[in-house]
Amino acid sequence: MEGHDQINQHIVPPSTPQTRLSDYCVGIFPEIPSRKGTKKAISRGQIWVDGLRGSSGIWVKPGMCITLCELDREPTFIFQLTVPVVYEDDDIAIVNKPGGVPVSGSKSRTIEHALLHNINPSNQKDGYKQPKAVHRLDAATCGLLLIAKTRSARMYLGQQFEQKSISKYYQALVCGQTMAEGTIDEAINQKSATTDFRLIKSVRSLHTDWLSWLELKPHTGRTHQLRIHLANAGFPILGDKKYGVSGEIMKGKGLFLCATALSFVHPSTNQTMSFSIPPPSKFGIHTEREQHRWEQFYLQRQA
Numbered sequence: 001m002e003g004h005d006q007i008n009q010h011i012v013p014p015s016t017p018q019t020r021l022s023d024y025c026v027g028i029f030p031e032i033p034s035r036k037g038t039k040k041a042i043s044r045g046q047i048w049v050d051g052l053r054g055s056s057g058i059w060v061k062p063g064m065c066i067t068l069c070e071l072d073r074e075p076t077f078i079f080q081l082t083v084p085v086v087y088e089d090d091d092i093a094i095v096n097k098p099g100g101v102p103v104s105g106s107k108s109r110t111i112e113h114a115l116l117h118n119i120n121p122s123n124q125k126d127g128y129k130q131p132k133a134v135h136r137l138d139a140a141t142c143g144l145l146l147i148a149k150t151r152s153a154r155m156y157l158g159q160q161f162e163q164k165s166i167s168k169y170y171q172a173l174v175c176g177q178t179m180a181e182g183t184i185d186e187a188i189n190q191k192s193a194t195t196d197f198r199l200i201k202s203v204r205s206l207h208t209d210w211l212s213w214l215e216l217k218p219h220t221g222r223t224h225q226l227r228i229h230l231a232n233a234g235f236p237i238l239g240d241k242k243y244g245v246s247g248e249i250m251k252g253k254g255l256f257l258c259a260t261a262l263s264f265v266h267p268s269t270n271q272t273m274s275f276s277i278p279p280p281s282k283f284g285i286h287t288e289r290e291q292h293r294w295e296q297f298y299l300q301r302q303a
Contacts, residue, residue, distance in 0.1 A: 006151070007031060007132075008068040008158040012060055021049065021066075022056035027191055027222065029068045030135050030161035034223045035189075046070055068158075075130045079113040086144065086275055091153040091268050093119045093131065094275055099142035099254045103133045115147060122149035135161060138224065140241075143170070143259025144275060148267075156267035161221065169261035170216040170226060171279045173286065174235040175245060177202050177210035184229040188222040195219070195229045203287050204294035208245075211238070211290050213283065215260075226257065238286070253282060 010028050025038045025047060032041050039056065041047050047054040048067045060066070084096040095118065097103070097111055104112045115131045122128065127150050134146040134157045146166075148154035160166045184195045200213040212235065218225050224243070230236060231243035238244070238256040258279040266273050 006067055006069050007154055008162065009155075010066045010068075010162070012062050012064045012066065014062045016060065016062050018059045018061060020056060021047070021054050021058040021060055024060040025066065026189075028066070028162075030158060030221055031068060041068065070132070075113070075116055077108050077113055078116050079109055080117055081109070081111075081114040083111065083114055083118045085118055086277065087273075088119050090122050090124055090127075091148075091150055092157070092266070093147040093149060094262065095119070095145050095147060096277060097137055097142055097145040097259075099140055099258075099280075102139040103136050103145065111145065119147070119149070124150045124152075126151040128154075134158060135166075135221070137259055138227070138255075138257075140239075140255035141170075141257045141259065142254075142280060144168075144262045144277060145259070146262060146264065150267075153267040157264065160264055164219065165265070167261075167263040168218060168259060169276075170218070171200070171258050171260045171283065172214050172216055172226065172230070173238040173256035173283055174212050174214055174230055175205075175208040175210075175238060176212060176235045178212045178214065178235055184233055186229060186232060188225060188228055191220075191222060193218075193220045193222045193225050193229065195226060197230075201287070203291035205290040206294050206297055207290070211287060213287060253286075256283060256286070258283075 008029050008031060022039055022042060026035045032038050042054055042056055045053050046069050048069055049058055050065055086094040086096055102110050104110050112133055119131060131147050131149045132154055134148050134154055137145055148157060178199055181198045187193055196217040198215045200215055202210055202212045205211040216226055227237055227240055227243045236244035239250060239253055240255055260279055261276040263274040
């Protein structure tokens with residue numbers, strides 16, 4: 001793996017049935033949770049098995065060491081997008097990702113390409129030339145995004161994600177009236193997925209009858225987990241073009257889903273760090289507007 005930057009490592013547990021590498025690796029690394037991303041990582045030579053470059057046809061067996069690697073290249077393009085920086089030191093940064101911009105990918109207009117426009121590169125010996133996102137948020141989702149500025153930070157934080165010791169909370173506006181709290185335990189792509197929800201407030205709406213403001217805590221990191229769980233439960237997130245109700249896609253408003261809180265152990269100090277932000281102002285503006293319209297409509301009917 002010479003010339004490659006090791007991001008994360010996974011040992012295949014005992015009693016694992018033989019599975020092709022392209023199928024087995026889906027979801028084992030938080031950095032590439034999707035099947036499409038996994039196939040791309042294998043084809044680019046990012047996934048290695050027992051020290052050798054992996055291929056899709058390899059049969060995974062218990063005890064194998066699967067390593068996710070990435071070349072640390074000089075940045076070829078810096079996206080001139082201003083992204084609010086919530087915290088920064090020489091190992092990590094936390095930014096408030098705007099909705100509508102993908103975290104990474106082949107396109108130039110990504111958050112990773114905008115990082116060097118907003119944060120400083122690390123002075124550590126293993127510092128990245130191009131800082132990396134430790135996890136992913138959907139392009140449409142806004143909120144807290146954890147950035148590694150060194151190889152060791154990304155490895156340490158990646159292990160925390162794999163061990164599910166990093167705590168993440170989201171807030172969302174959903175169509176309908178939910179219970180005060182509950183848990184959605186429903187597999188996604190045949191992999192277990194669990195989401196806790198808590199009702200913050202609910203208001204009446206002329207469009208959806210009720211509108212609920214939720215706090216969400218995912219216990220797993222499946223692709224589009226929150227959006228799928230809520231849509232399947234009958235409470236699609238407002239503005240969700242993929243899983244939502246077509247009549248509730250408001251032009252220019254985007255998806256009403258925000259990563260609002262994050263807690264993890266710092267890779268250098270070993271101290272627990274917690275950060276939180278309020279959701280965008282559109283959450284409050286829209287709920288107040290919907291309640292006001294509903295009240296005005298029924299007052300007029302009673303007059």
